[in-house]
Amino acid sequence: MAIEELPENVVVSKLDELASWCRKNSLWPMPFATACCGIELMATGASRHDLARFGAEVFRFSPRQCDLMIVAGRVVMKMLPVLQRIWQQMHEPKWCISMGACASTGGVFDTYSVVQGIDRFIPVDMYIPGCPPRPEQLIQGIIDLQDKIQLEGTVGGREFDLRARQQRKRSLVELPIVKTSGLILPR
Amino acid sequence: MAVRPEVIAALESQFAGIAPSEFRGQTRVTVPAAQLLDVLTTLKQTHDFDLLVDVTCVDYLNYRDATNRFGVAYLLANTTTAERLTIRVMLDEPNPAVSSVVSLWEGANWLEREVWDMFGIHFEGHPDLRRILLPDEFTAHPLRKDYPLQGRGERHNFPVLTRGEG
Ligand code: SF4
Numbered sequence: 508m509a510i511e512e513l514p515e516n517v518v519v520s521k522l523d524e525l526a527s528w529c530r531k532n533s534l535w536p537m538p539f540a541t542a543c544c545g546i547e548l549m550a551t552g553a554s555r556h557d558l559a560r561f562g563a564e565v566f567r568f569s570p571r572q573c574d575l576m577i578v579a580g581r582v583v584m585k586m587l588p589v590l591q592r593i594w595q596q597m598h599e600p601k602w603c604i605s606m607g608a609c610a611s612t613g614g615v616f617d618t619y620s621v622v623q624g625i626d627r628f629i630p631v632d633m634y635i636p637g638c639p640p641r642p643e644q645l646i647q648g649i650i651d652l653q654d655k656i657q658l659e660g661t662v663g664g665r666e667f668d669l670r671a672r673q674q675r676k677r678s679l680v681e682l683p684i685v686k687t688s689g690l691i692l693p694r
Numbered sequence: 695m696a697v698r699p700e701v702i703a704a705l706e707s708q709f710a711g712i713a714p715s716e717f718r719g720q721t722r723v724t725v726p727a728a729q730l731l732d733v734l735t736t737l738k739q740t741h742d743f744d745l746l747v748d749v750t751c752v753d754y755l756n757y758r759d760a761t762n763r764f765g766v767a768y769l770l771a772n773t774t775t776a777e778r779l780t781i782r783v784m785l786d787e788p789n790p791a792v793s794s795v796v797s798l799w800e801g802a803n804w805l806e807r808e809v810w811d812m813f814g815i816h817f818e819g820h821p822d823l824r825r826i827l828l829p830d831e832f833t834a835h836p837l838r839k840d841y842p843l844q845g846r847g848e849r850h851n852f853p854v855l856t857r858g859e860g
Pocket of ligand 1: 542543545579580606607609610614637638640
């Protein structure tokens with residue numbers, strides 16, 4: 508029997524949209540705070556900026572319980588395997604926010620030990636500029652990520668970053684190395 | 695506090711080839727590498743310099759008037775009289791090496807490992823001369839002045855995790 512008219516209190520949707528709606532409003536962040544940006548991350552979670560308004564206040568220090576990695580601060584070579592392992596330990600669907608200049612590009616730390624942007628080695632969904640970004644910016648980033656989750660669908664959680672895109676970032680070459688050994692300082 | 699002159703005089707009479715100097719109330723003594731352990735043993739046991747504050751190194755590459763490549767500095771303190779003394783050993787390439795002082799001060803262990811890690815100074819007789827800060831697979835000694843600031847591609851050698859694989 509075909510239904511001719513829906514009752515007023517019934518809304519038709521897609522399962523995918525419903526799942527996205529649920530997920531976007533209960534993000535559980537994994538605070539990967541390695542430097543000064545981490546302080547702003549803490550401020551965002553505290554009462555003044557109150558991340559709870561956007562359903563993302565439950566910071567968990569176990570990656571098994573999280574679905575949003577917030578990388579706040581510079582990541583050094585020795586830390587990157589740890590970051591990758593924590594990312595792998597998080598359950599799908601999961602997202603990653605690269606917070607601040609250092610996490611996104613290495614920032615001013617263009618030295619031998621600092622990774623020049625975590626997106627070269629793990630997928631990133633949202634970049635937040637600033638050094639450090641204000642809590643408002645982080646909140647804006649989370650709101651934008653929520654839009655992204657809603658729009659792009661989450662079943663499987665693999666729709667955002669294609670392998671080709673990742674490879675393109677990977678192939679970014681570093682700046683040519685400045686040769687210093689021939690340099691003679693003035694007397 | 696500057697070191698008492700009689701300590702320096704005693705050192706000079708006991709060891710040949712050491713060069714004391716003073717700058718703004720701080721006493722430095724440059725010691726030949728072969729005599730380092732003897733000088734430090736004397737300082738600790740006879741003159742009561744009982745605290746090793748730090749072991750560090752300076753790379754004098756392209757430095758004006760420098761004649762040696764590396765200067766390893768031992769900062770000593772006498773905790774009774776508050777005297778402070780800097781002992782310096784000048785070393786050159788290839789294979790800059792000096793004897794370890796872990797037998798005198800246990801605390802020198804990690805300090806020497808750090809100098810090895812960053813400058814590649816070899817400490818002979820060190821019980822466990824491994825890298826302390828950088829990853830084990832790192833091959834260079836990055837605080838040397840001829841090491842490029844941006845590294846030699848060390849930042850690249852990691853697997854890439856993609857969405858599908860993560
Ligand atoms: S972006 Fe600025 S505030 Fe953030 S970790 Fe880097 S230096 Fe610190």
